[in-house]
Amino acid sequence: MTTSEQPTAVSAPGKVLLAGGYLVLNRKYNGIVIGTSARFYTIIYSGKNGFGEITVHSPQFNDGEWNYRVTESLGDSFSCELEPINPEKRNSFVEIAIKYSLSIILYRINKHKFQAIFAKGLDIYIIGNNDFYSQREQLKKRNLPLTSSSLKSLEPFCKVHCNVNEVHKTGLGSSAALITSLVAALFVHFEVTSNQIDDRRLIHNVAQFCHCLAQGKVGSGFDVSAAVWGSHIYKRFSPSVLEDVMNQKVNLLALNNIVDPASNKWDNQATNFSLPPEFTLLLADIDAGSHTPSMVGRVLKWRKENADQANILWDTLAFHNTAISNDLKELNKNYQQNKELYNIAIKVCENVKASEWILYGLQNPNNTNIALFSSIFITFQKIRGLLREMSELSQVPIEPPKQTKLLDACNDIPGVIMAGVPGAGGYDAIFCIGIGDAFNTRIEKLWNSWEEMSVGPLLSKESSKGYMIEQISEVSGLSKYLNRETLPVKLFKNKL
CATH class of the missing domain: 3.30.70.890 (GHMP kinase, C-terminal domain)
Known part of the structure; x- marks a missing residue:
């Protein structure tokens, strides 16, 4: 089995802003951000589709599948254009994260290596812990009371029986955790690594950009920051960092320069923090x-x-x-x-x-x-x-x-x-x-x-860890949604 055929699994946590609501919009102020044990998981397989074809599955939803065709070039743009196979069915968060992550990856690695890993396309699964979505209807259907013991009786990653745009979220930062896990999984799968600190900064910068572009505005960014670093004291980045690339015709050379940790353009701060013992x-x-x-x-x-x-x-x-x-x-x-x-x-x-x-x-x-x-x-x-x-x-x-x-x-x-x-x-x-x-x-x-x-x-507790490479077999309930025999997850000496 080649390296590119091994699945990659990465998770990223949700968030709670304990203190600093509204203030974190201003760089003058800090916020206390707590990472949660509720996590989004992205699993990437190579070897099922044809070259340049990507299928994204979000199997908890009725309409949770998106198909894309990718064309890539090594011209001045270093672009990976993402063509939806079903244009009437779009998910801007997923689409933007994949398009720009692949474009930045193509810029940073050898083209032949990129093509070799992408030879049979990508099969991507994105799955979130139950706490990201209200489970009231699930409990009601089972005639169960609204208690933690009832929630524990539900199967992990249970279906929500609705479309993506209809789900009732609980406010744990699902879109930020989703995008961060997806971006990180793509970078891990294509083996874009340098050193642990810069890898994490790169993932942060790319995920912040993708999340802001998908939302159509530059937000405070604490939710993506929590997905990257877990619990910490947060000071936001200057919105001007992204002002030149917040449009649908992004200059990819400029974007690559902006997200590069070596550019020192980002002035956000994430200071280690966790709740005290007990x-x-x-x-x-x-x-x-x-x-x-x-x-x-x-x-x-x-x-x-x-x-x-x-x-x-x-x-x-x-x-x-x-x-x-x-x-x-x-x-x-x-x-x-x-x-x-x-x-x-x-x-x-x-x-x-x-x-x-x-x-x-x-x-x-x-x-x-x-x-x-x-x-x-x-x-x-x-x-x-x-x-x-x-x-x-x-x-x-x-x-x-x-x-x-x-x-x-x-x-x-x-x-x-x-x-x-x-x-x-x-x-x-x-x-x-x-x-x-x-x-x-x-x-x-x-x-x-x-x-x-x-x-x-909710069942979530504090989790001070940010995004992590995972073993599929060690996450209860995860393998049931993967429509293939589970393969050993890719392991790296550098754990990001």
């Missing part, structure tokens, strides 16, 4: 729904019209966001220095409401972890207050009253250290972070009994 992230989707782009547009319009007022509010939010990240980093450091003292703090606080932790901190002055737990809780309450103020001033439901009531109830549960609306806010989702063995059970009991809104728990 901290558990729980997520839930809310059966209501907000239109994030329209919310962001309205907030930015308000900010432009009320610049002085907005700047004060955003600077104050940024101050508290930084305080949260510093306290979380300090807890990670404390754990490494004295695990026993850290675990004592967990035991002291796990069965007490966070509003009372300040007293326990005063009673245990030698255990600074308790004071840090309390500081995080108090600071995040201030952040929520500022978001509600922004809601009122901009007339945008960032933390709507119904969400406020639910989040306050969460904060009354012992062990809960933070409860909030991620990213742009609205009715779509909530997150809770807590400590202790009983935290999960207590929160889910509250969510199950909540009557004002339907709260659907």
Whole structure:
């Protein structure tokens, strides 16, 4: 079996923006980005189609198949033109990611090597974890309650029984995770490698461009950044980086120069970060729904019209966001220095409401972890207050009253250290972070009994890892969708 005949499998995680909603649009501010255990998987086979033919399968959907024919050249354009075989059936995210990834790959590797790997075309499978899509209808059909145990009973990567444009997403950044896994899988499959750091930067740059072009605008980019690096402190790239290639007639030589890590055009920052030990992230989707782009547009319009007022509010939010990240980093450091003292703090606080932790901190002055737990809780309450103020001033439901009531109830549960609306806010989702063995059970009991809104728990936890090369056989449920005998996945000394 030749190298090109071996399948390549790459996964990329979803995201939660813990703090920095709206602020991450501005390079002046940071955001706390958490990678999730929900991942998108791209598997690429060579050897089924004819030269230049690509079939893309997204088998969880009723209409999840797209067919393309590729023509490539080595002229000034270094282009791989992608011709849809069924033009009436398009997926711009998939199409853009494949077209520009192959064009950049063709620019970076020997043409004969490209043609040899592409000799029999590509067969691509793109499959997402269940948490990316609401499973309410699946549970309803099975007469199962909306609980985590019911979700665990569903088969992995279950079908959603609808078309791609009809699916109800949960807000974990499915399009960014999809594009990142697809771009990375193509680069791995064509063996475009240099060194680990530059490989990851290259994938980031290409995925950011493809995602922005598919969306028709340069966004904040934190979702793609999470798909590449996992959990981190994020500072966005300057939108001007991509301004010369944000059109349908992209100059490919210019694009290759822009995405090249050696060009040093990208000024984004991804600083290592993860939640402290024994901290558990729980997520839930809310059966209501907000239109994030329209919310962001309205907030930015308000900010432009009320610049002085907005700047004060955003600077104050940024101050508290930084305080949260510093306290979380300090807890990670404390754990490494004295695990026993850290675990004592967990035991002291796990069965007490966070509003009372300040007293326990005063009673245990030698255990600074308790004071840090309390500081995080108090600071995040201030952040929520500022978001509600922004809601009122901009007339945008960032933390709507119904969400406020639910989040306050969460904060009354012992062990809960933070409860909030991620990213742009609205009715779509909530997150809770807590400590202790009983935290999960207590929160889910509250969510199950909540009557004002339907709260659907997700199974995702934090995952600090970005995109990864995978072994198909080690991912439960993945091989069932692959219409062929599963082959050993390509392995590299360089794991990207």
